[in-house]
Structure formats: C-alpha cells, structure tokens
Amino acid sequence: MNWLTDVNERARQRIEEISRLPVYRDRHLTLLTDLYQLTMMYGHFREGRHEERVVFDLFYRQNPCGNGYAITAGLEQVVWYLYNLRFSDADLAYLRSLNMFSDEFLQYLKNFTFHGDVYAIPEGTVVFPNEPLLRVEGPIVEVQLIESAILSFINHQSLIATKARRIVEAARTNDGHEDNPVIEMGLRRAQNVDASVFGARAAIIGGCVSTSNLMAAESYHLPVAGTQGHSWIQSFPSELEAFEAYASAFPDDTVLLVDTYDVLRSGVPNAIRVGLRLKEEGHTLKGIRIDSGDLAYLSKRARKMLDAAGLTETKIIASSDLDEYTIRDLVTQGAEIDSWGVGTNLITSIDCPALGCVYKLVAQEVNHVLEPRIKVSENPSKITNPGRKKVLRLYVDDHAVADLIALVDETYDPSEPLELFDPIHTYKRKVIQNYRVEELLVPVFQGGTLVYELPELPEIQARVEVQVEYFGSEIRRHLKPHGYHVDLSQPLWDLKQKLLHQWRGRRVAQSK
Numbered sequence: 001m002n003w004l005t006d007v008n009e010r011a012r013q014r015i016e017e018i019s020r021l022p023v024y025r026d027r028h029l030t031l032l033t034d035l036y037q038l039t040m041m042y043g044h045f046r047e048g049r050h051e052e053r054v055v056f057d058l059f060y061r062q063n064p065c066g067n068g069y070a071i072t073a074g075l076e077q078v079v080w081y082l083y084n085l086r087f088s089d090a091d092l093a094y095l096r097s098l099n100m101f102s103d104e105f106l107q108y109l110k111n112f113t114f115h116g117d118v119y120a121i122p123e124g125t126v127v128f129p130n131e132p133l134l135r136v137e138g139p140i141v142e143v144q145l146i147e148s149a150i151l152s153f154i155n156h157q158s159l160i161a162t163k164a165r166r167i168v169e170a171a172r173t174n175d176g177h178e179d180n181p182v183i184e185m186g187l188r189r190a191q192n193v194d195a196s197v198f199g200a201r202a203a204i205i206g207g208c209v210s211t212s213n214l215m216a217a218e219s220y221h222l223p224v225a226g227t228q229g230h231s232w233i234q235s236f237p238s239e240l241e242a243f244e245a246y247a248s249a250f251p252d253d254t255v256l257l258v259d260t261y262d263v264l265r266s267g268v269p270n271a272i273r274v275g276l277r278l279k280e281e282g283h284t285l286k287g288i289r290i291d292s293g294d295l296a297y298l299s300k301r302a303r304k305m306l307d308a309a310g311l312t313e314t315k316i317i318a319s320s321d322l323d324e325y326t327i328r329d330l331v332t333q334g335a336e337i338d339s340w341g342v343g344t345n346l347i348t349s350i351d352c353p354a355l356g357c358v359y360k361l362v363a364q365e366v367n368h369v370l371e372p373r374i375k376v377s378e379n380p381s382k383i384t385n386p387g388r389k390k391v392l393r394l395y396v397d398d399h400a401v402a403d404l405i406a407l408v409d410e411t412y413d414p415s416e417p418l419e420l421f422d423p424i425h426t427y428k429r430k431v432i433q434n435y436r437v438e439e440l441l442v443p444v445f446q447g448g449t450l451v452y453e454l455p456e457l458p459e460i461q462a463r464v465e466v467q468v469e470y471f472g473s474e475i476r477r478h479l480k481p482h483g484y485h486v487d488l489s490q491p492l493w494d495l496k497q498k499l500l501h502q503w504r505g506r507r508v509a510q511s512k
C-alpha cells in the first residue's frame with residue numbers, strides 16, 4: 001500500500017468508527033437544509049450548469065462573547081455529514097410530494113454524492129474574523145446543498161468551545177486551587193438533544209474536564225461526573241439519612257449537596273458527620289456542592305469547618321448560574337472553591353447566542369477558467385474577499401504576530417522581509433523578518449475522497465492549550481481584548497480593489 005492510500009484508508013476507518021458513535025448512529029441528515037438550496041440546485045440543473053465548479057468560503061465576522069478570538073470546532077460533524085451524504089428513497093418521496101421538482105432532477109439526486117474538495121482549519125485552532133475556516137470547492141449543486149448544515153455545525157460548536165474557554169480560563173485564575181476543573185452540566189437547559197451532546201463535546205474542546213451528560217460521555221469516551229439533585233435529599237426523612245445512603249452506595253465517589261436546607265447549620269455539619277464515618281472506614285468524602293446563596297461566604301466558612309474536622313481533602317464544588325464573570329468575581333473574593341459546575345450559561349452561550357458564520361461564493365469556473373467573485377455591500381466590513389485563498393499564520397520567535405489571507409498560489413520566503421498592512425487603514429504598516437509561516441487550512445476531502453484522519457477529542461483539547469500560548473495576553477484577555485492583525489496579502493488586496501472598481505464602473509455605465 002503506498003503512502004497516499006494508507007492515509008486515505010486510515011481516514012476512512014476513522015470516519016467509519018465515528019459513524020458508529022451513539023450520537024451519529026442511524027442518523028440521516030440530507031434534508032437538513034433550507035428549501036432554497038434545493039430550488040437553487042434545481043434551477044442550476046435546468047440551466048445545465050449544475051456541474052460548474054465554484055469555490056465557497058465559510059467564515060465569521062465578529063468574535064463571540066467579546067472574546068479576542070474564537071476556537072474552531074464542529075469539523076468532525078461536517079466530515080461525518082459529507083461522507084454520508086445521500087438522498088434516501090424517503091427523502092426523494094418527500095421532495096416529489098412538494099410538486100416543485102421534475103422527475104429528471106429527482107432521478108439525478110438518486111445518485112448524488114459529494115465529489116468536492118474541502119480545506120479546513122483543524123478543530124481546536126485559535127481563529128479570527130474573516131478567515132476562511134473552511135474552503136469548499138466542487139460542482140455548484142453539491143457545494144450549495146451543504147451550506148445550511150455545515151454552517152449550523154461549525155457555528156454551534158465553535159461558539160460553545162469559545163464560551164467554554166472563557167469560563168475555564170476564569171476558573172484557572174484561582175491560584176490556590178491547583179487545577180480548578182470546570183464540569184459541564186448543561187443538558188437540561190440546552191436547546192435540546194444535539195445542542196447538549198455536541199455542546200458537551202465543544203465544552204471539552206474549550207477545556208472542561210468532564211460532563212454530566214451520559215450520551216456525550218459514551219459517544220466521546222469523556223470523563224463523566226455527577227453529584228445529587230435536591231430531590232434526593234428531599235426524598236429522605238432527613239438530610240443526614242440522605243447523605244448516609246448516598247455515601248454507602250458510593251463510598252469513594254461521594255459529593256454531597258449541602259444547600260437544600262441550611263448550608264452552614266445543617267448541610268456542612270451533616271456532611272462532616274458522613275465524612276468522618278467514611279474516614280473511619282478507610283474512604284474519603286470527595287466533596288460537597290454548594291448550589292445557592294453567597295458562594296464566597298459559604299465556601300470560606302465551609303472550608304474552615306471541613307478543615308477543623310480534619311477533612312482537608314474534601315473539595316468544595318460550586319454551581320448556581322455560573323459564568324466567566326461570576327467565577328472571576330468569586331475568585332477575586334477569595335472563595336474557597338476547588339471546582340465549578342457550569343450549566344445554562346455555558347451550554348447556551350447565553351450572552352452571545354450565535355457566532356454568525358457565513359458561507360460565500362468567492363470563485364466560479366467559466367469556460368474552464370476559475371474567475372474570482374465578490375459580494376459588495378454598503379457596509380465595507382461585509383464586502384467579501386474574492387478568489388481561492390489560504391490563511392497563513394506568521395510567527396516571530398514562536399509568537400503569532402499576524403495572520404495573512406492570501407491567494408492560494410502565492411509563495412513567501414521567510415528569509416526575506418515581509419511588509420504587512422492593515423487592509424482598511426492601509427497606511428498602517430509593519431515589516432517582519434525571520435518569521436515562520438503556518439498554513440492553517442488543511443486538505444480534508446479531495447474529489448469527494450476523505451483524506452483527513454479526524455483526531456480524537458483529547459488531542460483537540462490539547463491543541464487548544466498549545467494554540468492559545470502563541471498569543472499575547474492583550475489578545476487573550478476577556479475584557480476589551482486587543483484586536484489581532486488579520487491582513488490581506490498585496491495580490492489579494494489588489495484583486496479586491498480591481499473587482500470593486502469593475503463593479504463601480506458597471507454601476508456607473510448602467511445609470512447613464
């Protein structure tokens with residue numbers, strides 16, 4: 001077997017394995033698209049231009065949650081979707097029932113598969129506005145059909161991974177509490193099934209250590225964690241009996257929920273009784289969870305009580321509408337909290353419900369020549385960058401200094417000085433020397449064949465930890481971060497200006 005077929009075979013085996021995960025098994029999402037994709041496809045088919053090649057970029061325009069960057073996630077779902085994309089008999093019967101499409105077109109869809117090329121920035125990468133996170137090339141009908149689904153996958157998971165990163169970093173500011181883990185607990189408040197499972201996956205990418213969601217844990221082999229609900233405590237005649245029963249069932253894995261009645265007068269004293277009993281029997285009370293009230297005050301008092309009783313190893317877990325702001329504030333107040341259970345605000349990204357990725361046509365083949373395309377807007381920030389492009393990350397001394405969006409056939413010699421300029425305020429310029437270039441978009445599909453071996457989740461999570469270190473604290477801070485430079489190469493900038501002038505010329509001619 002030669003090198004290439006070996007890579008392809010491993011990529012195929014991995015996606016087959018992923019397709020069997022509980023979260024993907026028996027799923028069929030071909031009709032997870034907007035009607036207009038089908039009507040456009042039909043229009044292209046009728047015009048005989050359905051096989052014409054196009055290039056689309058997927059990108060976002062503004063960092064989510066006031067962050068200085070986003071973390072990419074969702075590529076695995078995109079790959080699974082494209083790999084399995086077929087119209088079933090039931091899909092075709094439904095489309096026929098709409099009385100909108102000809103038999104010929106439906107017959108054509110019967111043999112439909114994805115034949116395109118996809119280049120993508122791997123999951124767990126730090127990215128910035130306007131950078132193509134995916135570049136999709138292929139016959140216009142195929143590239144068009146997939147727009148809605150792939151946007152939904154990348155938008156959702158990248159958003160939650162970024163939100164999780166903010167929360168995890170806020171928790172890590174708690175110096176005295178070694179690793180400060182964040183546990184994802186959002187299932188009940190997520191916008192239903194996929195938002196909870198893929199949201200948990202994205203939360204792990206962002207740095208959460210475990211989830212309470214069993215389906216996510218089973219699918220992705222994640223550490224699963226849990227305590228008890230208030231109903232458990234309420235269902236016993238007394239809090240102490242509830243604690244005793246739970247500790248007897250799980251003597252080495254008990255975290256007691258102490259806020260059902262009165263944290264300091266009842267919950268913590270009862271937890272201490274159970275903790276001491278466990279200690280006598282050779283076990284350790286793992287933790288207590290405080291889920292209401294003043295978490296700073298209660299955690300400090302609880303810590304003192306636990307320590308005074310000799311239960312120094314018992315950890316304190318906090319939950320209750322936590323987010324990065326409350327966590328940071330609690331840390332500032334000196335709260336004695338060792339780990340954080342975070343649900344609603346993380347899984348829904350409550351202060352920023354959408355990332356806003358878009359998918360835009362940037363090139364089209366005409367008579368076998370690929371021509372760049374531009375989308376003009378009254379709002380200059382919405383004018384697209386035309387042509388087949390790559391994203392180059394430029395490093396000096398292992399520090400990311402700027403990203404450069406360039407045309408694919410451009411080459412750079414890092415031993416030569418490179419002048420970068422702000423694409424809007426072009427007088428702002430800087431020269432870099434002795435830099436290193438990393439090309440962020442990697443091949444994923446070529447001619448419909450999967451050529452990318454999807455990484456395991458721990459690898460993606462570890463990638464995030466490495467990635468963020470390349471950026472300065474001014475870009476990483478949570479409040480009003482400094483904008484990172486994402487520049488256009490000179491040839492791309494020139495091409496964009498040329499197309500804008502051509503468009504202006506046509507507009508003036510039409511108005512005469």
Ligand SMILES: Nc1ncnc2c1ncn2[C@@H]1O[C@H](COP(=O)(O)OP(=O)(O)OP(=O)(O)O)[C@@H](O)[C@H]1O
Nearest residue numbers: 291292293294295296297320321322326329330333
């Ligand atoms: N010391 C603190 N500083 C800042 N925020 C805190 C502090 N302690 C708790 N909080 C936050 O304040 C909010 C408290 O909300 P609220 O008073 O509605 O509910 P609660 O105390 O959890 O009680 P319940 O669950 O019974 O409604 C939560 O978001 C919690 O994370």
Ligand SMILES: O=P(O)(O)OC[C@H]1O[C@H](OP(=O)(O)OP(=O)(O)O)[C@H](O)[C@@H]1O
Nearest residue numbers: 185229230291319320321322342343344
């Ligand atoms: O506050 P969040 O960040 O969303 O974290 C999840 C919340 O879900 C549970 O509460 P819930 O009242 O639903 O159930 P419970 O009675 O078991 O505590 C848990 O106790 C947390 O408070």
Ligand SMILES: O=C(O)c1cccnc1
Nearest residue numbers: 185212225226227228343
């Ligand atoms: O295990 C827990 O403590 C838990 C799980 C889900 C939601 N709230 C809490």
